[in-house]
Amino acid sequence: LLQPAVSVGNVGQLAIDLVISTLDMTKVGYFYTDCLVPMVGNNPYATAEENSTELSINAEVYWLPSKKLVVLQIRSPFIKNKYRPFCEALLSWVKGSRCARVVVLSSSHAYQRDDEQLLGTPLRYLLTPDLEKAVGGLMQELNWKEMEKVAAYPGISDTDKVLHIPGGGITKLLFTESCSKGIQMAVLLKFCSEGDNIPDAFVLVNYLNEWLQLVKSEVNSSSQWKIPSSWRLLFGSGLPPALF
Amino acid sequence: MATFFGEVVVAPSRAGLDEEEEAQDESPEDSEIRRELQAKRAVQIQWSAAEPSGCSRLVVAIGRNAAAFLSSFILDSVCWEVVGVVKLWNEWCRTSSTTNILPTDSFCLFYRLISDPTVLLCQCSCYVAEDQQFQWLEKVFGCMQKEGLQVTILSTCPVADYKTQESTLTLASPFLKALKTKEFQEQVCCPLLEQPNIVRDLPAA
Numbered sequence: 001l002l003q004p005a006v007s008v009g010n011v012g013q014l015a016i017d018l019v020i021s022t023l024d025m026t027k028v029g030y031f032y033t034d035c036l037v038p039m040v041g042n043n044p045y046a047t048a049e050e051n052s053t054e055l056s057i058n059a060e061v062y063w064l065p066s067k068k069l070v071v072l073q074i075r076s077p078f079i080k081n082k083y084r085p086f087c088e089a090l091l092s093w094v095k096g097s098r099c100a101r102v103v104v105l106s107s108s109h110a111y112q113r114d115d116e117q118l119l120g121t122p123l124r125y126l127l128t129p130d131l132e133k134a135v136g137g138l139m140q141e142l143n144w145k146e147m148e149k150v151a152a153y154p155g156i157s158d159t160d161k162v163l164h165i166p167g168g169g170i171t172k173l174l175f176t177e178s179c180s181k182g183i184q185m186a187v188l189l190k191f192c193s194e195g196d197n198i199p200d201a202f203v204l205v206n207y208l209n210e211w212l213q214l215v216k217s218e219v220n221s222s223s224q225w226k227i228p229s230s231w232r233l234l235f236g237s238g239l240p241p242a243l244f
Numbered sequence: 245m246a247t248f249f250g251e252v253v254v255a256p257s258r259a260g261l262d263e264e265e266e267a268q269d270e271s272p273e274d275s276e277i278r279r280e281l282q283a284k285r286a287v288q289i290q291w292s293a294a295e296p297s298g299c300s301r302l303v304v305a306i307g308r309n310a311a312a313f314l315s316s317f318i319l320d321s322v323c324w325e326v327v328g329v330v331k332l333w334n335e336w337c338r339t340s341s342t343t344n345i346l347p348t349d350s351f352c353l354f355y356r357l358i359s360d361p362t363v364l365l366c367q368c369s370c371y372v373a374e375d376q377q378f379q380w381l382e383k384v385f386g387c388m389q390k391e392g393l394q395v396t397i398l399s400t401c402p403v404a405d406y407k408t409q410e411s412t413l414t415l416a417s418p419f420l421k422a423l424k425t426k427e428f429q430e431q432v433c434c435p436l437l438e439q440p441n442i443v444r445d446l447p448a449a
Contacts, residue, residue, distance in 0.1 A: 034375075034378035034379075037374050037444070037445075038377055038378075038444065038445065038446075038448040038449035039442050039443065039444050039448045040423060040442065040443050040447075040448040041423070041437065041439065041440075041441060041442035041443065042423065042436060042437055042438070042439055043439070044439060044440070046439060052436075052438075052439065053424075053436055054426070055423060055424075055425055055426075057448075079374050079375050080374075080375065081278075081375075082375075229439050229440075230439045230440045231440070232407075232439065232440055233407040233408070233409070233440055234440070236407060237406065237407050237408050237409070237410070237411055237412050238408065238409050238410045238411045239411055240411035240413040240414070241411070242413070
């Protein structure tokens with residue numbers, strides 16, 4: 001199961017849009033949940049007049065049998081106090097449907113990095129203990145960097161180190177719950193800030209592709225991904241000519 | 245993020261607020277307050293007679309403009325009778341509890357066509373908050389049979405929110421757009437809403 005966390009810059013969600021659009025995945029269902037703000041629109045992956053009128057809502061599931069891939073896309077923010085109920089419902093669905101592993105795409109506030117994190121790659125990964133056994137070695141080969149833990153009380157030298165993902169939305173909760181429930185989960189995240197996060201989405205989806213090999217990697221790293229039609233006008237309508 | 249004066253503030257994010265800090269360490273008093281607040285925000289629906297089980301058409305007007313449209317062109321005291329009312333409270337509004345509703349009040353009423361009791365209208369001019377939308381939905385549709393039910397939702401959005409290639413200033417407004425489910429087979433009287441536009445809040449729910 002591949003899914004995003006609603007996180008800073010919506011990078012995870014944009015990356016998932018690229019996956020669904022490029023692999024031309026079929027919608028197979030949706031989550032009927034009171035945990036997300038409602039929204040509805042027409043098909044965001046429409047390529048022609050004929051397929052543009054299918055309704056689309058805030059939490060939908062897509063499937064690609066050839067790669068045994070199920071993708072959940074989340075399109076709206078969480079309602080206050082609903083993080084935990086959603087995570088619980090999601091993880092119980094994961095266990096009930098005997099899903100082998102879960103990959104969460106997420107992001108974290110770039111301004112919260114410490115001095116060392118400012119250098120080098122802005123991409124990080126996390127693995128639950130159950131998945132560590134299976135793919136830990138592969139992560140070493142790919143030369144990926146694990147998300148660092150931070151001191152629980154910064155400034156005091158002797159404290160425990162804890163996982164802290166500021167701006168990550170449900171990422172930390174999903175991860176810690178998966179650790180305790182024995183679910184094989186990986187989190188892939190990028191440090192970023194709010195703004196035009198399309199480049200961040202491309203970086204994150206290419207990072208994912210290094211591991212899962214969903215599409216053939218090419219030299220020009222953005223050409224193998226298809227941008228969905230719903231990404232048009234991301235920053236509003238055209239400008240009034242009278243402005244100039 | 246540091247500001248000019250040196251204090252650190254949390255950057256606003258489209259992703260919403262981080263909830264991790266809030267969820268831990270809730271004292272019994274806090275839980276009690278949260279429960280009371282949730283109870284206060286509960287959506288209540290009262291039907292004047294029996295619940296409307298045999299409804300064939302439901303028209304829901306959400307927002308003051310849509311509600312005013314129904315009041316001006318459709319509703320009158322001869323053909324329509326009030327059969328239900330929704331009571332709710334949130335930070336933005338409280339539904340009016342008087343029987344003589346003024347157009348400026350916040351209210352949510354259900355009317356039935358006297359000559360055909362299977363036709364229902366809902367006028368909802370109050371703002372239904374995010375956490376109440378699902379409740380509203382479940383309470384209203386919970387007591388209706390879904391088979392053979394046709395629902396029409398009327399709502400308005402600011403033209404400034406409409407995303408299009410040209411500037412919205414040049415558009416001839418107001419204009420109509422529609423969204424429909426696969427099951428709706430009849431002709432729609434206006435063009436469908438193009439991507440990347442979306443509908444939010446209660447109409448979306």
